Amino acid sequence: MAILITGASAGFGAAMCRTLVRAGYQVIGAARRLEKLEQLKLELGEAFHPLQMDVADPAAIDEALKHIPEHFSEIDGLINNAGLALGLDGADKADFADWQTMIQTNIIGLTYLTRQILPQMVARQSGYIINLGSIAGTYPYPGGNVYGATKAYVRQFSLNLRADLAGTGVRVSNIEPGLCGDTEFSNVRFKGDDERAAQLYENVQPVRPQDIADTVLWLYQRPAHMNVNSIEIMPTAQSFGALPVSRQTPPPEAAPAEFEKQSTSLFQKIKGWFK
Template sequence: MSEVILVTGASAGFGEAIARLFVSKGYRVIGAARRQDKLRDLAHELGERFYPLQMDVSDKDSVDKALALLPKDWSKISLLVNNAGLALGLDKAYEADFKDWETMIMTNVMGLSYLTRKLLPQMVAAKEGYIINIGSTAGSYPYPGGNVYGATKAFVKQFSLNLRADLAGSHVRVSTIEPGLCGGTEFSKVRFKGDADRAKQVYEGVSSLQPEDIANAVLWLFQQPKHVNVNRLELMPVSQSFGPWHLAED
């Protein structure tokens, strides 16, 4: 039997691209997401190497029930890709909707942490396994309106590094992939609450990263020799770079 990969947020964007690529390379993929209809469509297309698993990572009961439903031959996870996450709003902190902050924290921080905690013991016991967390350049470089979203991705980065410290000697690998501007996903449409026109403007005139680029990065990391751990992998499109410091008038 081929190794089993668990990908969260598999119904679209990065997660879907990762699932497609790994299945095409002969791996078995558990695609976890909230939208069961999307997962069913993907399962119909990808066949027996794809296992659709309805899961809301922000709900601990949902995670527990989903993992309990896995057949025995799908239950040994070789790679967990913590991809599920979102940004909501681009308002300044003093104008933001606190409910949006709560949703981002529950998904990007609590959801990722809980699922990781659930799967780590089996990896440590097996003395093998890999956790790849999808972070963001927003976790390293602040921007106006990034407030809590950037903070959640900074958590992902530091949590991953601290996992490495805890897992020393266990042979379990941990990496973060930190993409910059990436099109071809629902990210901006979700951030702007379904405003497709505003979301489209984010990518106009630039060649952004695409979900397939992130999927390729995940596969490359996983296929490195097992004595190699890439701690962080930061990706940007060539069209994206760094700006000057902002100076506000007194």
């Protein structure tokens, strides 16, 4: 039995590989950068299998799945972790190609891989799918447009999988993290502008990849009768703000005069009815 983790070459995925292998699981780590996975293999040994896979391309997923060695081929855990945000521009300025890449990776890739792996879990009447959503799938923020929408998809897809998998013994959880540091997430989002990425984490203690990996291990170690549907994790330092209100022009001081004018004319009208 093995756990297939996508996005294993960096951030959360690499931490999950280390944590799960050390806890005794057999792990297949998938990503596009094979050299990073080979480094993990040197560190983790025979219980880890590196698998080059571009999840944004369904044909590449099919091809990669053919190269899983026999003793890793029974997959009873799938962690759909590969994903990315690109850009933080408003919807009227964002690069449409970035939107397509996020949809292709975060939605199509996750959905296609799940569809490929699920039948063997259902046939065995056991298995566990853990998806990496985000708080961006629940709480909107400026510039989160398509990234947040892809994570809202992941959230709802996870819940709908639970509905389809009723009675099969297959479990599904969606992990929804907030601000997390020590990953490549923001460097990717800001397209290599590492200074801008670093500013996000200045003087703040974000959630770390190990925190997410520990959460995954905890989920795996829950008894088979228990399903955690979703789990939202934020740094203590991150919280919620008031909803912004865009004030109308003319400025508020003009409003009482306008109100007086309107109510006087309404009063004149009503008076007219009783003449």
